[in-house]
Amino acid sequence: MASRVYKWLFIGLITLSTKGFGQNEANKDSVPEYQKLYAKACKLTDSSKYKEALPLFKKAIKQKQDYWQAYNKMAFIKIQQKEYKDAEKDLMKSELILPQNFETLKLKGINFYLNNKFKESKGALDTAISIATLEKIDDAEVYYYQAQLMFKGKSYKTALTTCESATDINKNYIDVIVLKAEIRFAMKDYNYTIKELNEAIKLMKPEKLDYNAYKLRAKSKFEVKDFKGAVTDWSVYIDANPNQEDALIARAAAKINTNDNSGAIADLDEAIKLNAKNPVSYCYRGVAKGGNKNNTEALKDLDYAIKLKFDYAAAYVNRAAIKMASKDKHGACDDLKKADGLGDEMALQLSEKYCK
Numbered sequence: 409m410a411s412r413v414y415k416w417l418f419i420g421l422i423t424l425s426t427k428g429f430g431q432n433e434a435n436k437d438s439v440p441e442y443q444k445l446y447a448k449a450c451k452l453t454d455s456s457k458y459k460e461a462l463p464l465f466k467k468a469i470k471q472k473q474d475y476w477q478a479y480n481k482m483a484f485i486k487i488q489q490k491e492y493k494d495a496e497k498d499l500m501k502s503e504l505i506l507p508q509n510f511e512t513l514k515l516k517g518i519n520f521y522l523n524n525k526f527k528e529s530k531g532a533l534d535t536a537i538s539i540a541t542l543e544k545i546d547d548a549e550v551y552y553y554q555a556q557l558m559f560k561g562k563s564y565k566t567a568l569t570t571c572e573s574a575t576d577i578n579k580n581y582i583d584v585i586v587l588k589a590e591i592r593f594a595m596k597d598y599n600y601t602i603k604e605l606n607e608a609i610k611l612m613k614p615e616k617l618d619y620n621a622y623k624l625r626a627k628s629k630f631e632v633k634d635f636k637g638a639v640t641d642w643s644v645y646i647d648a649n650p651n652q653e654d655a656l657i658a659r660a661a662a663k664i665n666t667n668d669n670s671g672a673i674a675d676l677d678e679a680i681k682l683n684a685k686n687p688v689s690y691c692y693r694g695v696a697k698g699g700n701k702n703n704t705e706a707l708k709d710l711d712y713a714i715k716l717k718f719d720y721a722a723a724y725v726n727r728a729a730i731k732m733a734s735k736d737k738h739g740a741c742d743d744l745k746k747a748d749g750l751g752d753e754m755a756l757q758l759s760e761k762y763c764k
Contacts, residue, residue, distance in 0.1 A: 442471035446478055458485045476505040476512070483515050492523035510539045514550045521553050530557055548577040552584050564591050582608050586621050593628060601628040619648045626658065635665040653682045653689075660692050669699035687716035691723045698730045706730045721750035725758070732762065 517533035558567035626641035694709030747755035
């Protein structure tokens with residue numbers, strides 16, 4: 409008797425198990441094909457496989473013509489591919505299906521911003537933020553782009569406040585922290601710039617370093633006279649971005665201020681190979697050669713810098729210093745007089761001190 413009960417129990421369990429399995433399969437099969445296509449395309453998009461994702465979004469829309477989410481995803485992909493006009497078309501279709509949608513307006517704002525349509529970008533982002541406030545949507549990216557617009561318009565204080573709105577939502581939003589640093593730099597608040605960039609760089613993954621952050625920090629360190637720190641940051645930037653003339657010149661300037669004149673000359677030699685007509689490179693190399701007591705070669709470089717740019721006041725001042733060191737006081741004072749005529753403030757001070 410007991411064995412029969414167990415037998416029926418086992419049969420019941422098998423029946424229940426089979427029934428449940430059948431229901432799951434039915435539920436799985438009941439998912440519309442367009443949703444499956446959309447889900448697969450989203451995964452591909454998240455992996456930056458845009459070419460594979462786009463056809464699937466299009467197939468999903470063929471099956472469901474009012475699929476505004478798919479239009480938005482296609483617009484997102486086209487924004488990444490810098491196809492801004494095509495992205496705008498997709499967003500217009502999405503907006504016709506569902507007007508005043510936060511995600512659509514945010515993408516419109518970003519698309520317009522990247523396409524340099526700043527007025528249109530502002531309108532879309534402002535509306536998106538109004539909807540986000542009303543619907544209690546937390547989205548740091550929309551504030552980031554609004555802050556970018558304010559920064560472009562030189563509304564620095566309001567841009568910083570908007571950045572804070574973004575970091576209140578995501579305190580580790582690296583792009584926002586870097587933007588704050590850029591704003592601080594524009595405000596000539598170099599110590600705060602360095603502080604923001606220290607935080608941003610600390611958050612960056614080694615495989616995803618933003619080398620422009622190192623570049624901006626190098627410039628800021630130079631401004632606060634941390635010349636060794638500037639050299640270090642320029643070196644990180646140049647290692648990742650070789651053959652950058654401006655970076656080589658900037659690192660050379662920092663090296664001169666650390667008395668590494670030979671290192672500066674090496675950087676300027678490379679810069680001149682890249683561009684033999686930049687007077688700044690010759691001027692700085694002349695200063696570095698003068699620092700190494702090679703006055704003859706220093707004068708050649710400074711002469712050439714002035715030949716390339718006859719109104720180069722700093723070159724006249726630097727040439728005056730080399731001439732003075734070479735005991736050519738008359739020539740030095742003539743150069744200081746020329747620099748003074750070009751509006752160089754230091755030239756007047758030096759002339760009053762050494763040429764009277």
